[in-house]
Amino acid sequence: MDESVFATLRRGFAGREEARFLETPDGRSWTYGDLLARSAAYARMLVGSGLSPGDRVAVQVEKSAENLFLYFGCLRAGGVYLPLNTAYTLSELEYFLSDAEPRIVVVAPERVAEVKRLAPRAVVLALDARGRGSAAEAADAAAGPFSDIPRGADDLAAILYTSGTTGRAKGAMLTHRNLASNAMVLKDYWRITAEDVLLHALPVYHVHGLFTATNTLVAAGGAIIFLPRFDLDLVFRFLPRATVMMGVPTYYTRMLADPRLGRETVAKVRLFISGSAPLLPETHRAFLERTGHAILERYGMTETGMNASNPYEGERRAGTVGFPLPGVEIRITDPETGRVLPAGEIGMIEVRGPNVFKGYWKNPEKTKAEFREDGFFVTGDLGRFDEKGYLSIVGRAKDLVISGGLNVYPKEVEEAIDALPGVVESAVVGVPHPDFGEAVIACVVRAKGAAIDEAAIQKALADKLAAFKRPKRVIFLDELPRNAMGKVQKNLLRERFADLFAAAPAALR
Ligand code: MLC
Ligand code: AMP
Numbered sequence: 232m233d234e235s236v237f238a239t240l241r242r243g244f245a246g247r248e249e250a251r252f253l254e255t256p257d258g259r260s261w262t263y264g265d266l267l268a269r270s271a272a273y274a275r276m277l278v279g280s281g282l283s284p285g286d287r288v289a290v291q292v293e294k295s296a297e298n299l300f301l302y303f304g305c306l307r308a309g310g311v312y313l314p315l316n317t318a319y320t321l322s323e324l325e326y327f328l329s330d331a332e333p334r335i336v337v338v339a340p341e342r343v344a345e346v347k348r349l350a351p352r353a354v355v356l357a358l359d360a361r362g363r364g365s366a367a368e369a370a371d372a373a374a375g376p377f378s379d380i381p382r383g384a385d386d387l388a389a390i391l392y393t394s395g396t397t398g399r400a401k402g403a404m405l406t407h408r409n410l411a412s413n414a415m416v417l418k419d420y421w422r423i424t425a426e427d428v429l430l431h432a433l434p435v436y437h438v439h440g441l442f443t444a445t446n447t448l449v450a451a452g453g454a455i456i457f458l459p460r461f462d463l464d465l466v467f468r469f470l471p472r473a474t475v476m477m478g479v480p481t482y483y484t485r486m487l488a489d490p491r492l493g494r495e496t497v498a499k500v501r502l503f504i505s506g507s508a509p510l511l512p513e514t515h516r517a518f519l520e521r522t523g524h525a526i527l528e529r530y531g532m533t534e535t536g537m538n539a540s541n542p543y544e545g546e547r548r549a550g551t552v553g554f555p556l557p558g559v560e561i562r563i564t565d566p567e568t569g570r571v572l573p574a575g576e577i578g579m580i581e582v583r584g585p586n587v588f589k590g591y592w593k594n595p596e597k598t599k600a601e602f603r604e605d606g607f608f609v610t611g612d613l614g615r616f617d618e619k620g621y622l623s624i625v626g627r628a629k630d631l632v633i634s635g636g637l638n639v640y641p642k643e644v645e646e647a648i649d650a651l652p653g654v655v656e657s658a659v660v661g662v663p664h665p666d667f668g669e670a671v672i673a674c675v676v677r678a679k680g681a682a683i684d685e686a687a688i689q690k691a692l693a694d695k696l697a698a699f700k701r702p703k704r705v706i707f708l709d710e711l712p713r714n715a716m717g718k719v720q721k722n723l724l725r726e727r728f729a730d731l732f733a734a735a736p737a738a739l740r
Pocket of ligand 1: 432437438439460461479508530636667698699
């Protein structure tokens with residue numbers, strides 16, 4: 232039996248081949264029949280390019296309909312889909328390619344030559360923002376029927392890299408069961424049906440835009456308005472036709488700051504969903520007041536997909552992420568001992584269920600370290616259940632900044648800064664930011680007499696780190712605050728610079 236996620240999704244849109252699957256702002260649209268035909272062409276193309284079941288297909292391309300057909304084609308061909316943020320620099324890409332050893336790599340046309348050098352054993356193809364390039368041409372040439380390669384529920388469907396607190400990014404191995412179970416649960420929990428039209432403004436190289444948004448809609452046979460990126464003009468042009476929107480908190484704060492947001496613009500919407508970063512209760516309240524909609528906040532992770540959600544019916548409590556999803560177990564434990572804590576107490580959030588990933592790619596030690604003996608995954612998030620069973624996330628045990636829904640690991644940025652001549656050491660922290668929620672800043676100690684300044688640091692980081700990881704501000708200090716054990720007290724830095732962006736005019740942020 233084929234237990235692949237595509238087989239599950241396909242059952243969801245069966246009989247809807249004539250119905251609209253996708254449309255883009257340039258006026259083009261595709262039916263579910265087109266999805267089947269075009270993903271079959273990509274599957275045939277991938278197999279023809281030498282893909283065997285279990286081989287990785289690494290993809291770093293701009294968002295386009297063809298990108299989605301490539302994704303579904305990869306699943307149908309038994310490949311393991313490996314999406315990569317388009318902001319990653321070549322030096323970041325080099326690591327992912329050497330670690331994942333993909334059979335096929337699809338990148339923007341201008342990167343093909345360099346990627347061929349970085350991954351000499353891979354077949355390297357191109358896809359541009361309009362969905363054109365050698366990958367699309369090869370799919371055109373391969374058009375025809377395709378019998379999906381059957382997969383078991385425990386076989387890998389995707390690998391998504393997520394940076395660790397120590398060392399380099401790790402590939403989270405997601406199985407067909409992980410993706411299929413999450414799509415089905417979310418479809419039911421959020422009442423997604425074939426009548427729904429999702430306004431899709433998220434990138435499709437992360438769990439949120441690719442699995443939570445796309446898979447869930449496809450599992451219901453619904454339609455997707457596929458925006459190339461989050462852009463307020465496009466959002467307000469298409470929102471009046473949408474019934475559902477998903478986004479990170481920055482989307483909602485930006486929409487609130489725009490006079491076009493009003494009850495008329497959201498007349499057809501039945502559900503706004505937020506996740507990937509904390510939604511401030513003020514944002515929740517302001518959105519409710521302005522539109523009449525209580526944003527539904529949910530909680531997820533790359534390693535687990537979605538874990539918890541506020542209810543569709545019943546109270547959506549601001550500042551909480553709701554209840555564990557059906558089939559997902561969540562417990563709060565003492566971070567030191569692992570002892571399960573009662574409701575009301577703050578501790579480590581641990582998760583177990585069919586959504587939880589199989590482990591880190593080629594990294595059994597790290598996998599072992601992040602799971603309990605009884606199969607619970609230790610998230611690194613700190614939380615508490617209230618008396619009614621709502622889960623709140625109150626902090627993070629991991630050293631992580633979430634900026635505009637994108638994760639930045641301070642360690643990675645510190646290592647890049649510390650390597651520069653004239654720098655003694657650095658501490659990177661997140662501070663409140665009106666647009667990104669949190670902004671990355673770097674506190675740097677210079678060597679005696681060194682002249683290195685902010686511009687020089689920014690310049691040096693530009694070809695090493697993706698732009699969203701780079702500090703929005705560099706501050707020079709004589710020394711970093713340390714406790715008696717010699718550990719840098721990042722909380723003191725966060726407190727000291729908490730107001731850095733509070734009153735800054737937009738141009739300075
Ligand atoms: C862009 N920039 C950012 C940034 N995004 N800086 C900090 N944080 C971010 N998130 C920088 C760019 O590098 C650029 O810098 C400048 O800001 C303007 O770039 P832009 O491309 O014009 O920005 P914009 O399009 O406005 O993008 C901001 C954004 C986008 C918030 C719309 O980042 C976004 O769509 N975020 C969503 C990410 C997401 O999907 N997260 C889900 C992860 S899954 P410069 O220096 O070049 O000017 C997950 C699990 C779960 O977490 O639970 O869902
Ligand atoms: P990622 O590694 O990009 O998948 O990010 C996952 C992390 O995002 C989680 O471990 C949380 O710290 C954070 N996160 C996701 N959803 C929420 C939410 N609704 N509220 C607060 N933090 C969230």
